Structures are given as C-alpha cells and as structure tokens.
Amino acid sequence: xxxxxxxxxxxxxxxxxxxxxxxxxxxxxxxxxxxxxxxxxxxxxxxxxxxxxxxxxxxxxxxxxxxxxxxxxxxxxxxxxxxxxxxxxxxxxxxxxxxxxxxxxxxxxxxxxxxxxxxxxxxxxxxxxxxxxxxxxxxxxxxxxxxxxxxxxxxxxxxxxxxxxxxxxxxxxxxxxxxxxxxxxxxxxxxxxxxxxxxxxxxxxxxxxxxxxxxxxxxxxxxxxxxxxxxxxxxxxxxxxxxxxxxxxxxxxxxxxxxxxxxxxxxxxxxxxxxxxxxxxxxxxxxxxxxxxxxxxxxxxxxxxxxxxxxxxxxxxxxxxxxxxxxxxxxxxxxxxxxxxxxxxxxxxxxxxxxxxxxxxxxxxxxxxxxxxxxxxxxxxxxxxxxxxxxxxxxxxxxxxxxxxxxxxxxxxxxxxxxxxxxxxxxxxxxxxxxxxxxxxxxxxxxxxxxxxxxxxxxxxxxxxxxxxxxxxxxxxxxxxxxxxxxxxxxxxxxxxxxxxxxxxxxxxxxxxxxxxxxxxxxxxxxxxxxxxxxxxxxxxxxxxxxxxxxxxxxxxxxxxxxxxxxxxxxxxxxxxxxxxxxxxxxxxxxxxxxxxxxxxxxxxxxxxxxxxxxxxxxxxxxxxxxxxxxxxxxxxxxxxxxxxxxxxxxxxxxxxxxxxxxxxxxxxxxxxxxxxxxxxxxxxxxxxxxxxxxxxxxxxxxxxxxxxxxxx
Numbered sequence: 001x002x003x004x005x006x007x008x009x010x011x012x013x014x015x016x017x018x019x020x021x022x023x024x025x026x027x028x029x030x031x032x033x034x035x036x037x038x039x040x041x042x043x044x045x046x047x048x049x050x051x052x053x054x055x056x057x058x059x060x061x062x063x064x065x066x067x068x069x070x071x072x073x074x075x076x077x078x079x080x081x082x083x084x085x086x087x088x089x090x091x092x093x094x095x096x097x098x099x100x101x102x103x104x105x106x107x108x109x110x111x112x113x114x115x116x117x118x119x120x121x122x123x124x125x126x127x128x129x130x131x132x133x134x135x136x137x138x139x140x141x142x143x144x145x146x147x148x149x150x151x152x153x154x155x156x157x158x159x160x161x162x163x164x165x166x167x168x169x170x171x172x173x174x175x176x177x178x179x180x181x182x183x184x185x186x187x188x189x190x191x192x193x194x195x196x197x198x199x200x201x202x203x204x205x206x207x208x209x210x211x212x213x214x215x216x217x218x219x220x221x222x223x224x225x226x227x228x229x230x231x232x233x234x235x236x237x238x239x240x241x242x243x244x245x246x247x248x249x250x251x252x253x254x255x256x257x258x259x260x261x262x263x264x265x266x267x268x269x270x271x272x273x274x275x276x277x278x279x280x281x282x283x284x285x286x287x288x289x290x291x292x293x294x295x296x297x298x299x300x301x302x303x304x305x306x307x308x309x310x311x312x313x314x315x316x317x318x319x320x321x322x323x324x325x326x327x328x329x330x331x332x333x334x335x336x337x338x339x340x341x342x343x344x345x346x347x348x349x350x351x352x353x354x355x356x357x358x359x360x361x362x363x364x365x366x367x368x369x370x371x372x373x374x375x376x377x378x379x380x381x382x383x384x385x386x387x388x389x390x391x392x393x394x395x396x397x398x399x400x401x402x403x404x405x406x407x408x409x410x411x412x413x414x415x416x417x418x419x420x421x422x423x424x425x426x427x428x429x430x431x432x433x434x435x436x437x438x439x440x441x442x443x444x445x446x447x448x449x450x451x452x453x454x455x456x457x458x459x460x461x462x463x464x465x466x467x468x469x470x471x472x473x474x475x476x477x478x479x480x481x482x483x484x485x486x487x488x489x490x491x492x493x494x495x496x497x498x499x500x501x502x503x504x505x506x507x508x509x510x511x512x513x514x515x516x517x518x519x520x521x522x523x524x525x526x527x528x529x530x531x532x533x534x535x536x537x538x539x540x541x542x543x544x545x546x547x548x549x550x551x552x553x554x555x556x557x558x559x560x561x562x563x564x565x566x567x568x569x570x571x572x573x574x575x576x577x578x579x580x581x582x583x584x585x586x587x588x589x590x591x592x593x594x595x596x597x598x599x600x601x602x603x604x605x606x607x608x609x610x611x612x613x614x615x616x617x618x619x620x621x622x623x624x625x626x627x628x629x630x631x632x633x634x635x636x637x638x639x640x641x642x643x644x645x646x647x648x649x650x651x652x653x654x655x656x657x658x659x660x661x662x663x664x665x666x667x668x669x670x671x672x673x674x675x676x677x678x679x680x681x682x683x684x685x686x687x688x689x690x691x692x693x694x695x696x697x698x699x700x701x702x703x704x705x706x707x708x709x710x711x712x713x
Contacts, residue, residue: 018057021047022065025091026084038478041509042502044091048098049291055099056107062092063111070117085118085125086709087471089132090513096139097146097512100208100290102215108140124516124710131515142249142260144209147292148242150512153399154295155201159240161247166399167315168295168511171302173406173413175658176446182301184486185405188500192294202239203227206271207288209242213264223268226275228286234274241267294504295511302410308402308417309424316398316435396436401511403440405483407458408543411441412654415522415542415703422701423675440514441465441705442507443480458655461520461543464609468518469709476514479506516710519702520609521617521671528666530648537661539653540672542703545605547641547649547667549578552601555626578647579603579623583639586618597632599625603641605669610711619669642666674701 025040048055065088073082092111096103115136118129138145151157153164170189172182206227211218227235245267249260300307404414418439425432443462457463462480466473486499496504520542527537579597584590597603602624610617621639623632642665643649649664677699 018047018054019061022058022061022091026065026087038475038506039502041091041475042505045094045098045505045509046501048095049289052100052290055095055101056103058095059092059099059103059107059111062088062095063107063114066092066114066118070114073121082121082125083470085121086128086469087474089115089118089128090471090708093132093135094509094513096135097150098291100212102143102212103139105140108136112136112140127516127710128708137254138250141254141257142213142246144212145246145250147208147212147290148205148246150292151201151205152243155196155198155293157198157201159243161240161243163397164399165397166295166401168297168401168403169308169311170297170299170403170405170507171308172299172444173404173410174301174303175409175656176406176444177301178446180488181484181486184488185483186299187488188486188503189297189299191496191500192297192504196293196296199232199235201293202235204288204290204293206235206239206242208290209246210264210268210271211290213261214268217265218268222272222279224286224288225279226271227288229275229278230271238267238271292508292512294508297504297507302404302413305413305417305420308414309421312400312421312431312435312437315400316431396434398434399436399438401438401440403442403507403511405442405444405480407443407445407655408461409458409654409656409658411461411520411703411705412540412542412656412659414439414441415540415654418703419522419540419672419675419701426675439517439703439705440510442476442483442510444483446484460606464520465518465705465707468711469516469707471708472514475506475708476510479503479510510706514706514708516707517704518609518707518711519704521607522701522703523607523619523669524672525651525653526668527651527661527664528668529661530663530665539659539661541607541653543607543654545651545653545667545669546602546655547605547651547664548602549600549643549647550650550662551647552626555601577644580642580644581623581639583621583634583636586616586635586637593634597623597625599627599630601626605639608635617671638670640666640668671700673699 021040021044025044044058048058066085069082069085069088112133115129115133119126119133121129135146149162149164152159152162153166156165156167172185174182177185207220207223210223211220230238242264245260245263248263249256252259300311302308404410406413421431421437424430431437441462443459445458462477466477483503486503522540522542523545525539525541525545527539528535529537577596577598578600581595581597582592583595584592600623604622604624606620606622608618608620616637618635618637619639621634621636623630623634625631641649648662649667651661651664651667653659653661
C-alpha cells in the first residue's frame with residue numbers, strides 16, 4: 001500500500017525547489033560576476049514548458065513575493081524596496097501566458113488583488129503592474145485568450161475577429177558581424193521557421209484554449225485524437241468558432257465567463273462528434289505543445305539606410321493596391337522640391353494646369369490631409385502625457401518588432417534611419433496610422449571592453465540601459481555577450497539544439513515583455529567645412545562625438561611614447577588658443593558661456609540621457625590637452641566649437657569609422673528637433689505660425705529603445 005504522505009512530501013520538495021529557483025533568479029539580478037545571468041530565467045521557462053503543472057506553484061510563489069514587497073514599501077517608502085517588482089511582474093505574466101493548465105480562480109483573485117495594490121507605485125512600476133493586471137483580468141474572463149491573441153498576431157493567422165499582425169525583423173550590423181558569425185546566427189534563428197505550421201498552430205490553439213477553459217471536464221487525450229483526424233477545413237471552422245467565442249467574451253466583460261465556458265463546451269462536443277468514426281480509442285493521441293510557439297525571425301544584414309523604411313512599407317502597405325503603390329513611389333522619389341516634380345514622369349504626363357498646381361506647392365504638404373499632418377504630433381502628445389501609446393496602438397493593425405544587433409555605431413545608424421522615417425511621415429503619413437514600430441537593441445561587439453578607458457567602450461548606451469533596467473542586463477546583455485561565442489550549428493541537425501532554443505526563447509522573452517521604452521536623446525550637429533564644395537553638412541548622433549586636430553596627433557603620439565617627459569611652459573605659447581567655444585550651461589540658470597581652449601588636441605562629447613542622469617539629458621564635453629593640467633570638462637545641451645589659426649578638425653560620430661568628416665572648421669551641436677513636430681499652419685500668404693498648442697509639446701527627438709522597466713519618472 002502506498003503511503004498517502006509520500007505525494008505530499010514530493011509536492012513539498014518540488015515547491016521548495018521552485019521557491020529556491022525563484023529566489024536565486026532575483027538574487028542573480030544583482031550579481032555582476034555571473035557570465036550567464038539569463039540562464040536562470042531560461043531554465044525556469046523550460047521547467048514550465050516541460051511540466052506545465054508547476055506553473056501553479058510558481059505563480060503562488062511570485063504573488064507571495066509581491067505581497068512581501070508591498071509590506072516593505074509601505075514601511076520604508078524607499079525606491080530600492082521596489083526595484084525588483086518589474087522582474088517579478090514580467091515573470092508572472094510570462095508564466096501565465098505559457099502555462100497550459102487551468103489556473104484556479106482563487107489564485108487569480110489573489111494575484112489580481114495584489115496587482116491592484118501595486119498601482120500606487122510610481123511609473124514605470126505602476127505601468128507594468130497595470131499591464132499585468134489587465135492580462136490577469138483577461139484570463140479570468142476568458143481562460144486561454146492571452147495565448148490565442150498572441151499566437152494569432154505572431155503567426156499572422158488570418159482571422160476576421162482579430163486583425164492584429166506582427167513581424168520580427170532582426171537586423172545585424174556588417175561592421176560588427178563577420179561572415180562566419182552572420183551564417184551562425186542566421187542558422188540559429190531560422191530554426192523558428194521549421195517549427196511553425198499554420199494548421200498545426202490552429203490545432204494547438206484549439207487544444208490549449210479548450211483544455212484551459214474546460215479543465216477536468218476536458219479529456220485531453222481524446223481531444224488530441226479528434227483534432228488529429230479532422231479535415232483541414234473543419235479545423236479552420238472550429239478555430240474561427242473559438243476565436244469568435246473569445247472575442248465576444250472579452251467584449252462583454254467579466255460577467256460573461258459562464259457563457260464563454262458554455263460556448264467552449266459546445267465546440268468541444270462538436271469536435272468529438274465530428275471525429276467519432278475515425279478515432280481509435282485504444283491509441284494514444286498526439287502531444288500538442290501548450291506553450292506559445294516561436295514567431296518567425298527574419299534575419300538580415302543591415303546594409304542600407306533605406307532598408308528599414310522599405311521593410312516596414314512592404315509589411316504594412318502591401319503592393320496589391322494601386323493607390324498604395326503610387327503613394328510608395330511618390331514618397332521614394334519626391335522630396336517636395338520643384339526640380340523633383342519637374343523631372344518626374346508623372347508631372348510630364350499631366351496637363352499644364354495640373355503641373356502648375358503641383359509645382360507651386362510647398363514642402364510637399366499641400367495635398368495631404370490635415371488629419372495626417374497632426375497624427376505624428378498626436379502620437380508625441382500621448383507619449384508625453386501617458387508615457388506610453390496604449391490608446392494609439394490599439395487602433396493599429398500591424399506591429400513591426402525591429403531588433404538591432406550591434407554596438408554604439410549601430411544605434412547611430414538606427415537613429416538616422418528612424419529620423420528618415422519620421423521625416424517622410426511628416427510629409428505624407430502612411431506608416432504611422434497603420435503601423436506600430438517597436439525598437440529593440442541587443443548589444444553585440446567584436447571588441448573586448450576596456451574598463452580602464454571608457455572612451456574605448458563601444459557599448460556605452462548598453463551600459464546606460466543596464467543602469468536604468470537591471471533586468472535588461474540579466475536577459476539581454478547576457479544574450480548579446482553569448483552571441484559572438486556561439487558554435488557553428490551542424491547543418492544536418494533537424495532538431496533545435498539547447499543553445500538555439502536559449503537564443504530564440506530569450507529573444508522572444510525580450511520581444512514579449514520588453515514593452516517599456518527608454519528614450520535616448522538625439523543631437524544634431526552642423527559641420528562647417530573648408531576646401532569643400534559643400535559649405536556645411538548636417539548630421540545626427542545619439543551617443544558620442546569625437547573631434548581631434550590632426551596637426552597635433554604626432555605630438556600626442558610622442559607624449560604617449562615618452563610619458564616621463566615633462567611639459568614645458570613654452571608649450572602654451574607654442575599652441576596659444578586652439579579652439580573657441582560657446583555653450584549653454586546645463587543648469588537651472590542656462591547661462592551662456594564663451595571661452596577658449598589652449599593646448600587642446602581632442603574634444604570628446606558624450607550623451608548623458610535623463611534615464612541614467614538625475615534630471616534632464618545633457619552632453620558631457622571633455623577637452624583633452626597635451627598637458628593634463630589644462631584638461632577641462634563641461635556639461636551642456638548646446639555647444640559651438642570653432643578652430644583658430646586655419647586649423648581643422650577630424651570628426652567621428654557614434655564611434656563609427658564609416659561616419660568620419662575631415663577639414664571641419666566649426667561644429668554646432670544642439671538637441672535634434674522631431675520632424676513630426678515641425679508642422680505649421682498657414683494663416684495668410686507669406687506668413688506662417690506654429691500651431692496653437694505646439695509650444696507645450698516637447699519637440700526634441702529621441703530614439704525609443706524597449707526595455708523591461710523603462711525610465712522612472
């Protein structure tokens with residue numbers, strides 16, 4: 001006879017083991033010495049996938065941890081007491097969406113009450129708590145709905161009830177990725193394509209939703225057998241029935257749970273009845289995975305600035321419509337300048353009166369609707385007020401998740417591409433009203449970091465994101481560090497390896513839970529050139545600008561070879577005043593300062609985002625002298641530097657050797673204005689005024705990189 005206490009002891013041991021895993025997971029977040037921080041998160045996810053029943057214990061442990069955090073916060077009222085809230089919330093959400101078992105209503109109610117109390121926390125903790133609370137509420141109303149909506153969107157399954165479509169673009173920088181690393185990462189990511197099939201997905205959704213909703217009344221093995229023998233058109237019909245049932249339940253709210261379960265039971269009975277003749281009752285049915293399947297990863301080498309724009313338009317604006325095709329062609333070649341219109345075939349074929357009307361327009365905005373003009377500003381306003389774009393996102397049917405792999409120079413490249421998109425959308429709104437663009441960043445470098453010299457680090461913005469969001473460091477930075485060391489994937493291997501699953505699962509975790517943006521400020525730089533056909537060049541940078549005087553490089557090299565040689569006083573007379581500097585202090589006074597720099601051979605300007613700085617974003621400018629006694633540091637938001645005595649500067653942007661400018665006499669740096677916020681209204685001919693409410697709008701452009709926590713307000 002089996003001892004009845006044996007099962008209780010086993011269950012207690014299992015819960016104790018899971019509790020230890022969860023505790024180790026959040027302690028690991030504070031450990032800087034561990035090189036595989038993300039492995040603990042991934043191992044916990046794998047346990048839920050292998051043994052879905054353990055999700056009940058994990059949810060209970062996570063809710064208890066949140067309750068302890070609430071108690072601590074109410075006593076101490078310190079920020080450090082709730083720093084671990086977001087990682088716990090993301091883990092809770094992910095376990096719920098990945099769990100394939102019925103979660104008791106009592107456990108859901110306990111989690112719901114705890115999440116409601118977390119809404120008193122400041123942003124972004126309350127924002128993540130609200131997102132998790134809404135997800136829990138959705139599952140309480142219609143069990144399995146979170147899974148269903150995510151699969152339909154990620155797998156692009158056609159449905160007349162949920163129109164959401166998502167696509168993942170993974171863009172790698174050729175300057176960082178070697179040919180061999182490109183082939184390796186591509187092979188790892190393409191595993192996701194072999195694991196997806198529309199009919200299999202629909203059967204998995206049917207199985208998961210019916211099993212989760214009906215609980216013990218659902219005969220899982222019998223249902224799996226029935227789904228296996230059904231014809232494809234029958235599977236499609238039952239799938240649509242379940243989708244419709246879910247949508248109706250979510251529309252009617254929590255009070256419709258009974259009707260929802262009744263509807264699922266009817267569909268379940270119809271499936272069993274339709275397959276009764278073909279099912280062999282003595283055979284075991286197939287095993288359907290109840291975890292969310294991997295989305296398709298489109299891995300590409302990022303070779304062209306226009307590449308991102310083309311990918312987004314091809315996804316959100318299919319070329320099947322003639323009007324859309326014409327719009328895409330017009331944007332690609334028309335800058336709004338009279339010359340562009342005159343040379344285009346379209347203008348030549350139009351009657352004279354039509355040509356005249358087109359040529360007289362200004363800024364290519366005459367034919368665009370006023371609602372389109374204001375949509376970018378509306379987006380900016382909603383972002384400024386709420387910190388997110390939940391209302392606006394619900395109106396969009398397409399979501400493009402763009403993952404960029406590289407270093408600081410890659411983010412500089414992304415900044416330019418993002419600016420081009422905003423500029424084109426300001427002229428004619430095509431993407432913004434239909435596409436939700438989400439940007440993700442995985443830091444990958446081909447060079448080892450130098451802790452002794454921060455200037456040599458090519459992952460400075462990644463360090464900023466890590467300071468803002470430790471959970472980003474645990475999951476994303478550790479993944480980025482592992483990518484260059486990935487072994488080559490055997491071409492004969494049909495089953496995914498453990499490393500390929502780690503890469504894909506961790507990337508999916510970032511895509512699904514990284515919903516809070518960190519806004520990195522963008523700066524414009526105007527460079528006045530000498531000995532050039534161009535009077536000036538305007539550029540952008542997001543992390544770093546370095547300008548040195550080529551005439552002094554040999555002196556600096558000699559000083560580095562002979563560090564013991566003391567600087568002579570005559571050196572000051574030899575150099576004299578090298579640079580003239582005008583800047584605005586990054587203080588409350590914002591006082592304008594004029595100065596001169598002697599013996600300076602290099603200027604290093606780095607961006608300090610508000611996310612990592614206390615207060616507003618600013619630029620830290622360091623003037624390096626051959627004599628360290630003359631080194632100077634300033635903090636500013638606007639700065640102008642001009643060379644003296646016919647000397648010139650060599651300027652490098654975002655540590656990118658592809659963006660070096662020589663023979664520069666003057667540089668002027670200021671926060672970059674968002675093209676979407678520069679729209680003006682015309683009251684009379686010859687005079688323009690800003691829109692009435694635009695003066696209350698933050699017009700500075702920023703690059704929104706998704707993280708797990710975002711910025712604390």
